């Protein structure tokens with residue numbers, strides 16, 4: 001055995017209680033500092049996003065906007081579009097703004113219709129793709145992803161011709177089908193990810209316990225995919241609610257206007273720029289988005305695009 | 311009742327042959343274990359019995375009737391998965407009630423039978439919990455209650471104890487065995503743990519790479535292993551295998567290997583006669599070896615490599631020539647590493663195998 005000697009001066013020793021206390025204090029102070037810096041940084045990053053929204057809310061309840069930017073004086077008058085039936089003329093087209101509740105109803109039809117189609121199709125297809133290996137599944141998934149990557153706007157002309165030949169121009173159903181189809185790949189991936197996370201054992205167990213395949217699917221699997229369904233429903237509702245370009249292109253009747261078009265005409269074509277009205281319509285337009293994100297943060301965090309099994 | 315016959319049962323997954331030509335008869339109320347290392351086709355066999363996988367060849371007969379095409383829900387089987395496969399969004403009560411609700415039993419009957427099943431495995435106090443609020447042992451009991459509640463004709467247990475800690479495993483081993491005897495349900499237990507199979511099963515079927523190696527009682531497998539795989543798989547620490555030559559001097563048959571000469575039992579002589587001078591594989595179980603520290607007393611001399619105390623006994627590794635032989639010594643054995651040691655093996659406790667076919671010779 002080789003003998004190892006440690007020079008006397010280098011002998012290691014434990015710290016004294018005073019030293020331990022000092023070191024612990026230093027570690028604590030560092031931690032507080034790091035925390036503070038993280039908060040400051042996050043606040044700075046989110047300021048440019050949050051400030052315009054705050055301004056919008058403030059302006060919606062203000063009498064005027066001084067110097068073109070500072071809102072002042074409290075009023076509900078900006079919200080008169082909710083109860084005054086004929087708000088005014090829209091320049092150029094010489095038509096009146098349509099009734100807001102008609103517009104809300106149109107938007108809801110569009111959003112709920114889109115959500116219904118996307119949820120049903122992506123849940124069924126996501127399950128099938130997750131569970132059944134079929135030839136060229138990987139190719140199918142890549143294709144779906146690629147579709148999602150192209151900007152839908154490049155398809156406008158083709159879609160216009162398609163809808164016209166199907167006699168779906170000027171109808172909400174046509175727009176619903178277009179929006180649902182364009183966003184299905186994303187929803188499909190989300191749902192496939194959720195089904196991938198559910199063990200096969202549970203499904204097999206349900207069959208052995210006496211369930212039919214269909215029964216096993218909706219009593220045992222669907223409840224596991226609940227959060228995925230909620231997330232997909234929420235996203236597709238908002239895709240429908242916020243859509244502008246497809247309604248603008250495919251629906252020509254004023255009576256079929258949705259919120260996005262209504263807001264656009266308030267902003268762009270109103271005779272005199274009325275910031276208060278614009279802000280109020282804007283806030284009104286954002287309400288569903290805010291509600292959804294407030295109530296479903298938990299589900300949102302669970303979304304995965306886990307495609308490893310492909 | 312619950313008599314099962316597997317007739318040349320086989321299953322392929324593409325190029326992988328998970329199970330080949332399995333012939334097995336299981337008597338009513340029997341507890342049979344499917345034993346083998348991971349990946350040998352045990353779960354595949356269970357899932358074919360349950361109707362989840364379709365056999366690619368052969369037949370499954372329940373009481374003489376071929377059921378290959380019968381869907382799982384019509385087979386009247388209870389199964390406990392290795393993962394337990396409890397339904398996470400249902401309470402313990404709802405999990406156990408699930409099979410009965412599917413049978414559309416009246417509410418009061420469901421209530422009564424769920425509580426009975428829960429009482430069998432002592433989880434009556436947990437009925438309102440979710441699976442995520444249960445310990446591993448409680449989850450396992452819930453899975454067992456769910457499998458038993460519809461009074462199945464056949465109970466399938468896939469590695470039911472592998473996720474439990476050692477102490478609970480011993481307890482559940484006894485409980486499951488007791489429950490099975492009491493209810494008289496034909497049961498197939500899948501395990502990779504030979505102790506589990508030996509202690510629980512009436513008979514054991516040993517599988518390797520999808521091929522059946524041997525079926526028999528625990529004693530059959532321990533005392534009369536059909537080949538080196540079974541011999542090495544049953545028993546712990548595993549059997550020692552020593553390459554040797556068959557020698558005959560003065561009508562006495564012995565096995566000669568580097569540094570040792572082991573006399574064969576007299577009754578084996580006729581079986582070994584035609585192998586004279588040929589190679590064999592000698593198998594010796596660690597628990598059959600007697601160690602002695604008194605020099606010159608034993609036929610085989612070795613040197614102690616390592617001693618592992620296990621409390622009641624010690625596992626002693628001994629080098630003989632270039633071979634390492636593992637033996638079990640009783641509590642109080644005083645040998646230390648590097649010390650010379652003598653070994654004695656009773657001739658009637660020696661197993662002999664053919665080195666090429668690996669089958670038992672005597």
Ligand SMILES: Nc1ncnc2c1ncn2[C@@H]1O[C@H](COP(=O)(O)OP(=O)(O)O)[C@@H](O)[C@H]1O
Pocket residue numbers: 323326327328346347348349350351352353354355
């Ligand atoms: N669904 C499947 N698809 C493809 N191969 C499988 C499948 N299930 C099992 N196998 C293969 O069959 C063999 C036996 O598997 P399994 O029955 O699960 O083994 P065990 O339960 O004995 O560990 C393994 O090689 C495994 O990879």
Ligand SMILES: [Mg+2]
Pocket residue numbers: 349352353354
């Ligand atoms: Mg297995």
